[in-house]
């Protein structure tokens with residue numbers, strides 16, 4: 001039976017329908033038909049999220065193991081599939097390696113090795129005359145007398161660093177050799193000359209980004225990482241460099 005609210009004349013307490021409180025009919029009430037309908041839906045979504053998370057963790061863990069194994073043995077399995085998986089799961093694999101106290105930059109090294117491995121066959125199919133080499137300016141001597149021109153830093157082979165010798169040798173093989181001040185310069189040279197293959201020397205991030213850029217332009221590229229990165233006085237494993245350009 002409805003009652004007048006105290007102190008408010010002629011107003012009555014809402015009673016709902018057939019003795020059931022009004023609140024039972026609001027759309028978001030815990031007992032409303034809509035929530036009963038949505039309950040199984042959210043349950044299924046929740047289960048799906050848990051399954052996806054578990055699968056991501058399993059694949060990432062396997063990825064981390066494969067990376068460590070590949071570094072140890074120098075063997076690669078399903079390189080293209082690995083590269084796609086690595087791009088998708090990079091952050092999780094890095095987190096797993098970090099938690100396992102392993103060096104998480106191994107993931108970036110591995111992605112460079114994979115791209116080099118995948119590009120190697122196509123790279124070898126090109127002739128030396130169609131190949132371009134891009135060297136970072138930080139590899140020069142700090143006393144380098146070379147000037148920056150429209151074709152990059154014009155080495156005069158002064159003997160203060162190994163760049164002059166490398167340029168001479170690479171050009172004798174037929175390569176075009178550039179000492180570049182930055183990545184925008186490389187893009188401009190690629191656009192201008194359209195090389196068929198590229199050898200790029202740089203730090204880990206430069207190589208990684210450079211290889212992706214070359215992939216987007218369908219140019220087989222091989223990256224050679226600096227052994228000591230930085231803005232000046234960087235170092236390179238020159239034997240590795242000569243081995244790559246001799247292929």
Ligand code: SF4
Nearest residue numbers: 144155156158161164
């Ligand atoms: S060899 Fe070339 S790059 Fe090296 S310091 Fe001399 S001019 Fe500069």
